[in-house]
Amino acid sequence: MSLLDIKCSNTPSCTWTQHNNLSDPFCPALAAASQDVADPTQTLPLLDPDHKLAHIPASELPKCSKCGTGLQRPGVVWFGELLDEAMLDEIDEWIAPDDVNGKVVDVVLVIGTSSVVYPAAGYAEEARGEGTSVVTVNLDAEKPEQLRYMVGKGNFCFWGVCGGVVAEVVGAGYWAVEGGREGV
Incomplete structure (x- = not known):
């Protein structure tokens, strides 16, 4: 949707x-x-x-x-509405590691959300636990300490207006770096 x-x-x-x-x-x-x-x-x-x-x-x-x-x-999906079960099943299948090949998701983008409403908030953590890089872009620039826990080896965290930051990050070629980057 x-x-x-x-x-x-x-x-x-x-x-x-x-x-x-x-x-x-x-x-x-x-x-x-x-x-x-x-x-x-x-x-x-x-x-x-x-x-x-x-x-x-x-x-x-x-x-x-x-x-x-x-x-x-x-x-x-409006606040308070149930998420579509078939869609949730597809996401669970997509984010879970492949039994034969190991992890299959390289990068999860978390854009414009505070990552506190579940089940969506759990997907980035689940992927990170499998070694996937998580890229977080959020407007909450006044409170960057709230997003610091999302940063670690292979993960990125960018603060600012999502449309501008995403365009800048993609244009800067961050995705081409072998193994990702660490830091804020």
């Missing part, structure tokens, strides 16, 4: 998904939330807690084209 995916809210009974929807907004009723501000020093209305957004009736939101009853929604 991805932020660019649209899925039916009537899950698990309906499995309709549209992948890579680049429309912004993806329906006319959400146009007000997608508007930019003319003055770059102004807060976007959608991000301004003092700006009251208009109520959008469900009748103005697109219905699922498959079942016709569920609403279309972003294909992400």
Whole structure:
């Protein structure tokens, strides 16, 4: 699933998904939330807690084209929602060492998360325990001591805006270093 995916809210009974929807907004009723501000020093209305957004009736939101009853929604997992069991099984299989060849995952990227919500938070630790390098990129620059435990031989930890840091790290060729690097 991805932020660019649209899925039916009537899950698990309906499995309709549209992948890579680049429309912004993806329906006319959400146009007000997608508007930019003319003055770059102004807060976007959608991000301004003092700006009251208009109520959008469900009748103005697109219905699922498959079942016709569920609403279309972003294909992400919202806090409090259960993760898809099949997806979790695939991740467990992917991250576990291969019985014949040993470890199969070379690098795990942990980008833009505090790594405290499970089960996702456990994947980096599980991989690290098998000798996989873990690369952490997080905006929490004010509290780097919270991420220091993630650094060690073959692991990397970068602080800053994820989009900028990831582009800089990939452009710098850190991945080409034999055996990884150590440090902060």
